[in-house]
Amino acid sequence: MKNIGIVIKLTLILLIICAGIFPLFIALVGKLEPNGGKGETIIVNGKAAGYANVGQKFTADKYFWSRPSVVEYNAAGSAGSNKGATNADYLKTVQDRIDTFLVHNPGIEKSAIPAEMVTASGSGLDPDISPASAYVQIKRIAAMRSLPEDQVRSLVEGHVEKPLFGILGPSKINVLKLNVALDALSANKK
Structure with missing residues:
Protein backbone atom coordinates (compact mmCIF):
# COMPACT_ATOMS: atom_id res chain seq x y z
CA MET A 1 0.00 0.00 0.00
CA GLY A 39 7.08 30.81 -38.75
CA GLU A 40 8.51 33.09 -41.40
CA THR A 41 6.28 34.11 -44.29
CA ILE A 42 8.21 35.18 -47.40
CA ILE A 43 6.55 38.21 -49.01
CA VAL A 44 7.29 39.09 -52.66
CA ASN A 45 5.66 42.15 -54.24
CA GLY A 46 3.16 42.37 -51.39
CA LYS A 47 2.03 38.73 -51.73
CA ALA A 48 2.94 35.67 -49.72
CA ALA A 49 5.32 33.49 -51.75
CA GLY A 50 5.38 30.74 -49.13
CA TYR A 51 6.65 29.80 -45.71
CA ALA A 52 10.39 29.56 -45.09
CA ASN A 53 9.98 26.75 -42.55
CA VAL A 54 7.94 24.42 -44.82
CA GLY A 55 9.27 22.85 -48.00
CA GLN A 56 7.88 24.04 -51.32
CA LYS A 57 7.65 22.14 -54.59
CA PHE A 58 9.91 23.50 -57.34
CA THR A 59 10.06 21.46 -60.54
CA ALA A 60 10.78 24.07 -63.22
CA ASP A 61 14.32 23.91 -64.55
CA LYS A 62 14.84 27.62 -63.85
CA TYR A 63 14.59 27.01 -60.09
CA PHE A 64 16.61 25.16 -57.50
CA TRP A 65 14.78 21.96 -56.66
CA SER A 66 13.84 20.97 -53.12
CA ARG A 67 14.17 17.54 -51.61
CA PRO A 68 11.52 15.10 -52.79
CA SER A 69 8.45 14.83 -50.58
CA VAL A 70 6.36 11.74 -49.92
CA VAL A 71 3.41 13.96 -48.92
CA GLU A 72 3.81 16.41 -51.84
CA TYR A 73 4.75 19.21 -49.41
CA ASN A 74 1.33 19.09 -47.71
CA ALA A 75 1.97 20.53 -44.25
CA ALA A 76 -1.29 19.00 -42.99
CA GLY A 77 0.13 15.51 -43.42
CA SER A 78 3.80 15.38 -42.49
CA ALA A 79 5.20 11.88 -43.04
CA GLY A 80 8.01 9.78 -44.40
CA SER A 81 7.58 6.72 -46.60
CA ASN A 82 8.58 4.14 -43.95
CA LYS A 83 9.97 1.93 -46.72
CA GLY A 84 13.27 0.25 -46.01
CA ALA A 85 16.43 0.70 -48.07
CA THR A 86 15.96 -2.73 -49.68
CA ASN A 87 12.26 -2.31 -50.54
CA ALA A 88 11.79 -2.81 -54.30
CA ASP A 89 9.20 0.00 -54.61
CA TYR A 90 11.48 2.39 -52.74
CA LEU A 91 14.49 1.49 -54.90
CA LYS A 92 12.43 2.04 -58.07
CA THR A 93 11.25 5.44 -56.78
CA VAL A 94 14.82 6.49 -56.00
CA GLN A 95 16.04 5.26 -59.41
CA ASP A 96 13.23 7.21 -61.12
CA ARG A 97 14.30 10.34 -59.22
CA ILE A 98 17.93 9.79 -60.25
CA ASP A 99 16.91 9.36 -63.90
CA THR A 100 14.78 12.53 -63.78
CA PHE A 101 17.60 14.49 -62.15
CA LEU A 102 20.09 13.35 -64.78
CA VAL A 103 17.73 14.27 -67.64
CA HIS A 104 17.27 17.78 -66.26
CA ASN A 105 20.95 18.22 -65.34
CA PRO A 106 22.95 17.00 -68.35
CA GLY A 107 26.64 16.56 -67.77
CA ILE A 108 26.20 15.58 -64.12
CA GLU A 109 27.45 12.14 -63.17
CA LYS A 110 25.17 9.89 -61.13
CA SER A 111 27.81 9.76 -58.39
CA ALA A 112 27.72 13.58 -58.08
CA ILE A 113 24.03 13.67 -57.12
CA PRO A 114 23.67 14.24 -53.37
CA ALA A 115 21.52 11.53 -51.79
CA GLU A 116 19.10 14.11 -50.40
CA MET A 117 18.08 15.13 -53.93
CA VAL A 118 16.65 11.67 -54.60
CA THR A 119 15.45 10.63 -51.13
CA ALA A 120 12.60 12.24 -49.21
CA SER A 121 13.10 13.66 -45.74
CA GLY A 122 11.48 12.04 -42.71
CA SER A 123 8.84 14.76 -42.51
CA GLY A 124 8.36 15.31 -46.24
CA LEU A 125 8.47 19.04 -45.52
CA ASP A 126 12.19 19.83 -45.34
CA PRO A 127 12.64 23.44 -46.55
CA ASP A 128 16.43 23.19 -46.83
CA ILE A 129 19.02 21.51 -49.00
CA SER A 130 22.74 21.16 -48.48
CA PRO A 131 25.15 23.47 -50.30
CA ALA A 132 26.26 20.46 -52.38
CA SER A 133 22.67 19.98 -53.57
CA ALA A 134 22.53 23.60 -54.68
CA TYR A 135 25.98 23.54 -56.35
CA VAL A 136 25.07 20.52 -58.47
CA GLN A 137 22.11 22.47 -59.92
CA ILE A 138 23.99 25.70 -60.78
CA LYS A 139 24.86 24.76 -64.37
CA ARG A 140 21.23 24.01 -65.27
CA ILE A 141 19.88 27.18 -63.68
CA ALA A 142 22.54 29.43 -65.18
CA ALA A 143 21.76 28.05 -68.64
CA MET A 144 17.98 28.36 -68.19
CA ARG A 145 18.23 31.96 -67.00
CA SER A 146 21.11 33.03 -69.25
CA LEU A 147 23.18 34.02 -66.23
CA PRO A 148 26.91 33.44 -65.68
CA GLU A 149 27.56 30.37 -63.53
CA ASP A 150 29.81 32.45 -61.25
CA GLN A 151 26.93 34.83 -60.53
CA VAL A 152 24.58 31.97 -59.63
CA ARG A 153 27.33 30.37 -57.50
CA SER A 154 27.80 33.66 -55.62
CA LEU A 155 24.06 33.80 -54.97
CA VAL A 156 24.15 30.27 -53.58
CA GLU A 157 27.17 31.03 -51.38
CA GLY A 158 25.37 34.09 -50.02
CA HIS A 159 22.44 31.93 -48.91
CA VAL A 160 24.40 29.24 -47.05
CA GLU A 161 23.33 29.16 -43.41
CA LYS A 162 26.18 27.94 -41.24
CA PRO A 163 25.65 25.52 -38.32
CA LEU A 164 24.23 27.07 -35.15
CA PHE A 165 27.12 28.29 -32.99
CA GLY A 166 29.41 26.84 -35.65
CA ILE A 167 28.85 23.27 -34.45
CA LEU A 168 25.16 22.37 -34.23
CA GLY A 169 23.69 20.93 -37.41
CA PRO A 170 24.91 21.02 -40.99
CA SER A 171 25.30 23.96 -43.34
CA LYS A 172 22.06 24.42 -45.27
CA ILE A 173 20.25 26.59 -47.80
CA ASN A 174 16.58 27.50 -47.64
CA VAL A 175 15.27 26.69 -51.13
CA LEU A 176 12.39 29.18 -51.12
CA LYS A 177 14.60 32.09 -50.05
CA LEU A 178 17.21 31.11 -52.65
CA ASN A 179 14.64 30.92 -55.44
CA VAL A 180 13.09 34.27 -54.48
CA ALA A 181 16.58 35.81 -54.62
CA LEU A 182 17.18 34.07 -57.97
CA ASP A 183 14.00 35.64 -59.40
CA ALA A 184 15.14 39.05 -58.14
CA LEU A 185 18.57 38.54 -59.71
CA SER A 186 17.00 37.60 -63.04
CA ALA A 187 14.62 40.57 -62.90
CA ASN A 188 17.53 42.95 -62.25
CA LYS A 189 19.39 41.52 -65.24
CA LYS A 190 16.67 42.66 -67.67
Missing part, protein backbone atom coordinates in the same frame (compact mmCIF):
# COMPACT_ATOMS: atom_id res chain seq x y z
CA LYS A 2 2.86 2.35 0.80
CA ASN A 3 4.21 1.99 -2.77
CA ILE A 4 0.83 2.80 -4.34
CA GLY A 5 0.78 6.20 -2.63
CA ILE A 6 4.30 6.95 -3.88
CA VAL A 7 3.39 5.91 -7.43
CA ILE A 8 0.28 8.12 -7.42
CA LYS A 9 2.25 11.12 -6.13
CA LEU A 10 5.00 10.58 -8.71
CA THR A 11 2.41 10.25 -11.48
CA LEU A 12 0.74 13.52 -10.46
CA ILE A 13 4.09 15.34 -10.27
CA LEU A 14 5.13 14.08 -13.71
CA LEU A 15 1.70 14.94 -15.13
CA ILE A 16 2.04 18.53 -13.89
CA ILE A 17 5.58 18.82 -15.26
CA CYS A 18 5.07 17.04 -18.61
CA ALA A 19 1.53 18.14 -19.42
CA GLY A 20 1.56 21.58 -17.82
CA ILE A 21 4.87 23.27 -17.14
CA PHE A 22 6.85 21.96 -20.13
CA PRO A 23 4.20 22.86 -22.81
CA LEU A 24 3.83 26.32 -21.28
CA PHE A 25 7.60 26.79 -21.37
CA ILE A 26 7.74 25.74 -25.05
CA ALA A 27 4.84 28.08 -25.90
CA LEU A 28 6.66 30.94 -24.16
CA VAL A 29 9.87 30.24 -26.08
CA GLY A 30 7.83 30.21 -29.31
CA LYS A 31 6.31 33.59 -28.49
CA LEU A 32 9.81 35.03 -28.03
CA GLU A 33 10.80 33.91 -31.54
CA PRO A 34 10.45 36.22 -34.55
CA ASN A 35 6.82 36.41 -35.72
CA GLY A 36 5.64 34.97 -32.40
CA GLY A 37 6.55 31.40 -33.28
CA LYS A 38 4.24 31.34 -36.30
